[in-house]
């Protein structure tokens with residue numbers, strides 16, 4: 001039987017598969033059929049395979065699509081509303097009142113669309129979302145063609161879209177049911193933080209997550225104050241409490257973790273948890289520093305997230321990765337900490353692993369989904385190129401993102417969105433901004 005033609009053959013100057021680690025393939029081709037990677041071979045060999053479309057990508061570095069492992073997508077509409085404040089003042093005095101006033105399904109629809117578009121333009125093929133009205137966020141992800149983990153937010157008090165945790169969980173379970181076969185959306189639980197969710201709800205989430213084999217995504221140890229207050233109130237550190245309640249495990253995604261003592265580290269290793277490091281949000285809110293190198297040396301999976309646009313203030317994962325690499329060195333007191341290749345791995349394969357997607361995405365390997373980004377390294381400020389991965393992480397901004405495919409479908413073509421109308425998104429965001437600013 002003759003081989004079926006490839007749907008698409010990409011011919012970049014450099015191909016960085018991420019797995020195996022540290023490899024850069026020069027003048028290779030990557031073939032895609034039925035949404036999956038079916039060929040990686042030297043250019044001359046790749047060209048012998050019939051292909052419906054062949055795309056030359058001179059001066060481009062092809063890599064797995066970036067994975068933003070933590071964010072609050074619709075908060076794009078609150079970008080810049082309250083800057084230069086510490087976490088609790090920011091949340092209690094500004095963000096929660098604004099959310100109480102403005103967040104409804106329309107807000108989540110328009111804010112999530114804006115976030116998806118910004119992320120596609122930044123080379124992100126998959127993101128994790130923790131926000132209100134998760135059913136609306138899931139619908140926007142479905143329409144846009146991107147990949148996502150949508151978490152069901154759970155808090156002890158009434159929030160937009162749910163009068164209590166029981167209602168949030170009911171809606172969430174329906175979402176699990178509706179989307180269990182979805183090719184690009186994975187539902188997980190999103191208990192907000194140890195200080196906003198009580199033991200009984202956490203136990204309920206543990207039981208449901210075990211039953212559904214679902215992820216649990218939670219802000220944990222974001223600040224020293226959070227840990228100190230928990231110890232003063234309950235005589236226990238939050239992570240130890242989560243361990244006691246049985247929440248820790250390979251499906252547990254601990255977001256932030258700026259405070260890690262020896263017992264915390266032992267728990268993270270023992271339970272094989274993932275950490276989602278959000279360096280820019282932690283810097284801007286002065287929350288603290290996640291000890292990435294120490295975690296990496298201990299074998300803990302560390303992914304990267306932007307957090308929401310109201311505390312970052314962008315959803316630029318490439319920029320975030322550069323910050324992570326630089327900060328890891330400062331925190332470890334060692335310039336060898338988190339090199340460029342490891343930083344790219346954090347932003348791709350480690351993100352996939354945190355979200356339970358590592359067999360499907362996060363690296364360019366045969367049989368994996370064709371979630372692929374092409375970065376154009378032809379710019380003046382990227383010359384000369386000794387190591388293209390070093391140039392990508394340390395000398396490039398997201399303006400170099402040229403193309404993005406998710407499951408083999410092109411969502412960004414030469415810097416332009418293929419399925420979303422950029423001027424319409426900008427107009428809607430301006431309308432929201434004007435409405436919110438006038439009140």
Ligand SMILES: CSC[C@H]1O[C@@H](n2cnc3c(O)ncnc32)[C@H](O)[C@@H]1O
Nearest residue numbers: 072095130131132153154192219308
């Ligand atoms: C459960 S929906 C998300 C909820 O979290 C708020 N939020 C955004 N960023 C942070 C952060 O860094 N720490 C804690 N909470 C955060 C967001 O505004 C929503 O209310």
Ligand SMILES: [Zn+2]
Nearest residue numbers: 071219307308
């Ligand atoms: Zn967050």
